[in-house]
Amino acid sequence: xxxxxxxxxxxxxxxxxxxxxxxxxxxxxxxxxxxxxxxxxxxxxxxxxxxxxxxxxxxxxxxxxxxxxxxxxxxxxxxxxxxxxxxxxxxxxxxxxxxxxxxxxxxxxxxxxxxxxxxxxxxxxxxxx
Numbered sequence: 001x002x003x004x005x006x007x008x009x010x011x012x013x014x015x016x017x018x019x020x021x022x023x024x025x026x027x028x029x030x031x032x033x034x035x036x037x038x039x040x041x042x043x044x045x046x047x048x049x050x051x052x053x054x055x056x057x058x059x060x061x062x063x064x065x066x067x068x069x070x071x072x073x074x075x076x077x078x079x080x081x082x083x084x085x086x087x088x089x090x091x092x093x094x095x096x097x098x099x100x101x102x103x104x105x106x107x108x109x110x111x112x113x114x115x116x117x118x119x120x121x122x123x124x125x126x127x128x129x
Contacts, residue, residue: 008112009038013123014096015106016046016072018065020057022101028052031069032123033076033105035092036116042088043120044076044095047128061102068103 016031031046046069053060072095078086086094096105113119 008114009036011036011113011116012108012110014108017104020060026056029128033095034120040088041116042076042092044073045120045124
């Protein structure tokens, strides 16, 4: 699945969004999940802007949101238990599958990159911070 001569590989990514009050439909980008099949790599980077979250919902459970984002990062790294047995592709698919009303994945997008880890950092800066 390599892009060839340019030395860049196809990657997929999705934003991780915090939706503090599902009935309002407002969201805050709080992370990005990046998967590169050619490199057998999945990376999650998160950043929670608590002031922005509290602007959407003054009663938001910031500790709970942080814990959910931290769990996604740990799962991405292989974590423990069943996650440790899964390949990076299966971990990415789990990360981008809807399973929470508070931390939700956005749609999956694709691109080309020479460095998927640096791409995760770039996307975090561009789309989250």
